[in-house]
Amino acid sequence: MNRLCKSLMVLQFAAGLVGFVAQADAADAAKPDLDRGKAIATQVCAACHGADGNSATGNFPKLAGQHPEYLVKQLHDFKVQPGAKKPARVNSVMVGFASALKDQDMQNVAAYFASQTPKPGVARDAATVPLGQKIYRGGIAEKAVPACAACHGPTGQGLPVQYPRLSGQWADYTVAQLNAFQQGAGARNNSEPMHQIASRLSNGEIKAVADYIAGLH
Incomplete structure (x- = not known):
């Protein structure tokens, strides 16, 4: 009986260890890859938002230093979701870019922009x-x-x-x-x-x- 209990305990421990390793591997896989994010930013986003997320004009938002969770949500909102006729945010250019990104790459590019240093701006109209x-x-x-x-x-x-x-x-x-x-x-x-x-x-x-x-x- 003792041997059986010990055997069961060993099997339970082994199963728990396998589960823990699997969870750890999944967590590692979900971690943002800043190098991959930088590659996407340089190749896809830089023309509008700047390679470091500091866009050159007010036609495009500065993304440097922005919260990554917010950036990921916005990328999702540019995509037409199941059952919807239009995305929550309508922008023909961003719809195309966002639709081409997998969830993990959204995480990657968002984390990269979040890690960049935003350039300060200035108020231009003292009267207002x-x-x-x-x-x-x-x-x-x-x-x-x-x-x-x-x-x-x-x-x-x-x-x-x-x-x-x-x-x-x-x-x-x-x-x-x-x-x-x-x-x-x-x-x-x-x-x-x-x-x-x-x-x-x-x-x-x-x-x-x-x-x-x-x-x-």
Whole structure:
């Protein structure tokens, strides 16, 4: 009886060890490959976003230093999901690129851009900085617009998984995204809270807070 118990214990231990090794191998396989991510960034993304994620103009967002979880989510949102007619984010160029990436390569390129150092930006319109600061730090109570800082942080660093880093982002890009959030379906339909918030902002308020964000650090 003792021998049988010992044999069973050995078998259970061996099975547990095999399972542990399998889990460890799976975890290693899922780890982002920064070299692979760099290769994708250099060959595919650099023309618009820069090889290090610091795009040259506001037509394209800066990706350097962005939370990798956020980047992965956005890449998924550019893809048409099963049962949907359109992606949650509509951009004909990004739909093509995102659709060509496997999940692991999304992780790889997101981790690579997250590891890069973002270049700071500047606010360009001194006249609108007070309004932009007011909106970012305090919101607009009469319009039920919450402070941007409540989610994106006082210096625009965001919160991994949930809220993107905004610090130093091009003002033109931020304006374009707030306009897309205003439209919602057919433009950018991947955040109902942002749709509601953006819909309450005037064009002047959008430009003011976007310019303020560009110089935020």
